[in-house]
Amino acid sequence: MAKKSDFTTKIINWYNQNKRDLPWRENKNPYLIWLSEIILQQTRIAQGTSYFLKFAEKYPTVEKLAQAPEDEILKLWQGLGYYSRARNLHYTSKEIVHKYNGEFPNSFKKLLSLKGIGEYTAAAIASMAFNIPHAAVDGNVYRVLARFFGIDEPIDSSNGKKIFQKIADENMDVHQPGIYNQAVMEFGALLCTPKNPDCENCPLIINCIAKQIDEVEKFPVKKGKTKVKNRYFNYFVLKSGQNTFIKKRTENDIWKNLHEFPMIESEKRSSTQKIIDTIPTSLNPKSFILIKETDWRKHILSHQHIHYKFIYIEITEEKVIPNGWIKVNKEDIFNFAVPRLIERELNNTNWF
Ligand code: SF4
Missing domain, CATH: 3.90.79.10 (Nucleoside Triphosphate Pyrophosphohydrolase)
Structure with a gap:
């Protein structure tokens, strides 16, 4: 297995040079990070960005969102689909205002207890807003880790989830967890893409197991599919x-x-x-x-x-x-x- 520094340093360097300019990356506001993460689930960046900007403008704080009528929120959400996300967003904004005095809890566990916030979103907010070293593992991260480390454990098995979380945590840059999480996700979104990854321009190519064995398309493995x-x-x-x-x-x-x-x-x-x-x-x-x-x-x-x-x-x-x-x-x-x-x-x- 390649050394931690091979993976982490190179991927963060790549991120610093190639990251997209996205509005929620401009500061460490937990409310805006949360908003972006919920909007971007199952949504393309281009579409999600315009919704994010609309929401951030109309509801610049968690209090404003909590005070808004649900109908208004759903209307603004229209076209994004998965309306339960909008309802959970509203519900949680009220909980944060009433239970936490309008302050986002700065602990992974407490974030996880909020409605509509799962492991991934809790890790994203904790690391990006509060510098808490908890790896956020989404589809992009599974793909990058599976290919680079050559892990053929299915990503949709409970054992696979544990293994990937552990590897993502072990390779975490604890001094800049938010950057690390975004770097791996961005790397998966832009370079190590599901189809036709740009291996020739990849800074990780020398130690990438999937590339070494010429099996890039095999990773990540899913249990749902027949294992070839x-x-x-x-x-x-x-x-x-x-x-x-x-x-x-x-x-x-x-x-x-x-x-x-x-x-x-x-x-x-x-x-x-x-x-x-x-x-x-x-x-x-x-x-x-x-x-x-x-x-x-x-x-x-x-x-x-x-x-x-x-x-x-x-x-x-x-x-x-x-x-x-x-x-x-x-x-x-x-x-x-x-x-x-x-x-x-x-x-x-x-x-x-
Ligand atoms: S060499 Fe290719 S498969 Fe390996 S990490 Fe880079 S882009 Fe992904």
Whole structure:
């Protein structure tokens, strides 16, 4: 796992240079921060900003909001949807005025006890307005953390939520928690976006696990979705005179009883040399001449992504053939039932 400083320092530096100018970032007023957070839930920034400005102008203080008739608030809210948010906003403004004398409570726990304020919003207000180091974890934060630290725990599981909260807290810059929270969220909103993240311009690229394993789109993992299993198949296309070798898939696995080239399954995309080193010694790897190899390709099945490549090897001296391997004349191979990805390779190569 990358060091805390790698993540936190770089992301805060990035934020300081790239943050958007948003009106609620101008000061540390808890009322305005709360207002912006409630308005922005499930709302695009552009639309949310105009509502925020309307509300902040009409109700510049929590007292003004508390005194307003509910109908008026709902009217101003019109078009934003999720009207319970507006009603909770009103209810809570009255509670703050009556129970807390118009002062927002400066404790995470008390903020959390207010109607319409959940863990995320309480953490956002606590950190931005009161400098309380509590990480705010929203969809953007889940995505950034999942990718950078390579966490494949589902974000919609209770265990996943605990893990992500812990990692977000551990990486917190306790001296500037509000900046840290906004930095990670802004980073997720602008750079590490759900689709087509701008990895090439990302200051975290060197230590980003998802990027290193070329699986950015896999993160974050959701339990709701079927978990896709990634597998890595290294196929050997062996040529020995006029012959080649194939194998029948007999295990209870995909493509049972189909034939394929001998293959080594690895846990990730390994280098060709590493794979060649694992070839059964009975075949005398010294007699292997590596002819060529293909790039990695991806074959998508409903629950599995098969990453595969073909490594073409000429055998100069045949020794003992490993168990299960079938020696076939290179022209006969077309008579065997093979998976689609093998069929495509057979049709596209003139090696046979
Ligand atoms: S390298 Fe790409 S995936 Fe990783 S943190 Fe940066 S933008 Fe996100």
